[in-house]
Amino acid sequence: xxxxxxxxxxxxxxxxxxxxxxxxxxxxxxxxxxxxxxxxxxxxxxxxxxxxxxxxxxxxxxxxxxxxxxxxxxxxxxxxxxxxxxxxxxxxxxxxxxxxxxxxx
Amino acid sequence: xxxxxxxxxxxxxxxxxxxxxxxxxxxxxxxxxxxxxxxxxxxxxxxxxxxxxxxxxxxxxxxxxxxxxxxxxxxxxxxxxxxxxxxxxxxxxxxxxxxxxxxxxxxxxxxxxxxxxxxxxxxxxxxxxxxxxxxxxxxxxxxxxxxxxxxxxxxxxxxxxxxxxxxxxxxxxxxxxxxxxxxxxxxxxxxx
Numbered sequence: 369x370x371x372x373x374x375x376x377x378x379x380x381x382x383x384x385x386x387x388x389x390x391x392x393x394x395x396x397x398x399x400x401x402x403x404x405x406x407x408x409x410x411x412x413x414x415x416x417x418x419x420x421x422x423x424x425x426x427x428x429x430x431x432x433x434x435x436x437x438x439x440x441x442x443x444x445x446x447x448x449x450x451x452x453x454x455x456x457x458x459x460x461x462x463x464x465x466x467x468x469x470x471x472x473x
Numbered sequence: 474x475x476x477x478x479x480x481x482x483x484x485x486x487x488x489x490x491x492x493x494x495x496x497x498x499x500x501x502x503x504x505x506x507x508x509x510x511x512x513x514x515x516x517x518x519x520x521x522x523x524x525x526x527x528x529x530x531x532x533x534x535x536x537x538x539x540x541x542x543x544x545x546x547x548x549x550x551x552x553x554x555x556x557x558x559x560x561x562x563x564x565x566x567x568x569x570x571x572x573x574x575x576x577x578x579x580x581x582x583x584x585x586x587x588x589x590x591x592x593x594x595x596x597x598x599x600x601x602x603x604x605x606x607x608x609x610x611x612x613x614x615x616x617x618x619x620x621x622x623x624x625x626x627x628x629x630x631x632x633x634x635x636x637x638x639x640x641x642x643x644x645x646x647x648x649x650x651x652x653x654x655x656x657x658x659x660x661x662x663x664x665x
Contacts, residue, residue, distance in 0.1 A: 433598055448571035448588050449486040455599050456584040470581065473601030 371397050372426045373467055374436040378406045380465040384457060388436035388443065389418035395464055396429055399471050405429075419443045423450070435467060481512040481544070482535040483569045491563040492555075499559060507555040510567030513548035520545055579604035625658040634658065 374391035375382050385391030394407045407429075411421040419440045426434065433453045437460065447454055457467075491506065493499070512534070519530035531541035555562045574587045576594060580602035587594050596603045627634045628648035637643060637657065646655040 435599065444586075445570045448586075451486075451588045453588050453598060454586050457599070458582070458584065460582075467599070470600045 369398065369400065369433070370429060370431045371399065371433045371435060371471060372429075372431040373397060373464060374434070375406070375464055378408070380468075381463050383461050383463055384435070384437050384467065386437055388434065388439045389422045390414075391436070394422070394426065396426070396431060397468055397471065399468075402472075404468070420446060423447060423452075427452070478568045479536055479540075481515065481567070481569045482533065482572050483511050483515040484533075484572050486511065486571060487514050487564050490565065491561060493561050494559045502559045504561070506561035506563040507551050508566060509548065509551050509562050509564045511564065511569045512544050512567045513551065514564050515569070516541060516545040517548045517552075574607060577606045578602060579606060626655040627658040628653050629656050 373395040374385040374388045375393045375395050376385040376391060377383070378393050382393070390412050391409055392412065394409055396405045396407060398404070407425070409422065409425075411418040411425070414421060419442050423443065423446050427450055431452065433455060434447070435455045435457060437457050439447075439454055439456065444454065491509075494502065515534060516530065519525050519533055520527060523530075525533070527541050527545065528538050530545075531538045534541060534544075536544070552562065554560065571588075574594075575584060576587065576597075577584050578597035578600060580597055581600040583597065583599050585594075585598055594605065597605055625634050626637050626643040626646050628651065630653035631648065631651045633648050633650050635646070635655075638646075643655045643657040647653070648655055
C-alpha cells in the first residue's frame with residue numbers, strides 16, 4: 369500500500385503543502401517496508417491541467433492514498449474512477465515526519 | 474452559446490472499461506469503438522438494472538427527468554448500434570462526478586473519502602483511530618427536484634387529497650366529495 373503526501377520541501381522536516389497539484393514535492397511512502405521516495409513535481413508551474421498530470425504521475429507509481437491539505441475541483445472524479453482515497457488534512461502544519469509516524473499506526 | 478451541462482452524479486464507475494465482440498467475423502469488422510459515456514452507463518444501470526422509473530433515476534443522478542430520458546435514449550441507441558454493427562463498446566468520458574462518502578476523523582481532524590463502496594471504513598487511514606464520523610453532504614438541488622412531484626392527487630375544488638396510484642393519471646381520478654377531476658399535488662395546474 370503506497371501513500372503519496374504533498375510536501376513543500378524534500379526533507380523530513382518540510383510541511384504538508386497547501387495544494388495538491390502544484391506542491392513542490394510528492395513523497396511516496398510505503399508503511400509496510402518504510403520506504404520513501406521524494407519526487408519533484410514536474411507540474412508545479414503548469415498553467416492548466418496540473419491536477420490530472422499529477423494524478424497520472426502518482427497513478428503510475430501505483431499509489432492508493434493521497435494526503436494533501438487541499439484538492440482542486442477536478443481531482444475528485446478522477447481519483448474516484450481510479451479508486452484512490454483522498455485524505456484531506458485541513459490547515460495544519462504537520463511535517464512529513466509526523467505524518468509518516470501517524471501512517472505507521 | 475449553449476447552456477452549460479449540469480454535472481451528472483454517478484454512483485460508482487463501471488467494473489469494466491468496455492465490451493468486445495467475439496466470433497469468426499469479429500476480427501474483420503471495423504475496430505472503431507462506440508463510446509458509451511459514464512452518464513449513459515449510469516442511466517442504463519438505474520433504469521434497467523435497479524428498475525427505477527425515470528423520475529426516481531433522474532433524482533439519483535441530479536438531472537431533470539427529460540434530461541434523464543435523453544441520456545437513456547442515447548445509451549440505448551449507442552448499444553443498439555454496437556450490437557448491430559458488431560462494434561466494440563468503450564465506457565468512458567462524460568460530464569459526471571462520482572459519489573463517494575466523506576468521513577471525518579475525531580483523532581486527527583482530517584477528512585477522507587471512501588472510493589470503494591463495497592468496503593466499509595472502520596478506522597482513520599491517517600492515524601488509525603476508530604473514532605470516525607460519517608458525513609453525507611446532502612444535495613439540496615436533488616431534494617428540491619424531489620419535492621416538486623409528490624405522490625399525492627389533490628382536488629383543486631375542495632382540497633381533498635388521496636394517495637396517487639401509479640399508472641393512473643391524476644386527472645382520470647374523480648374527487649369522491651365534489652366529483653371534480655383530481656390533479657397532481659405541486660403541479661402548476663393545482664392551486665393548493
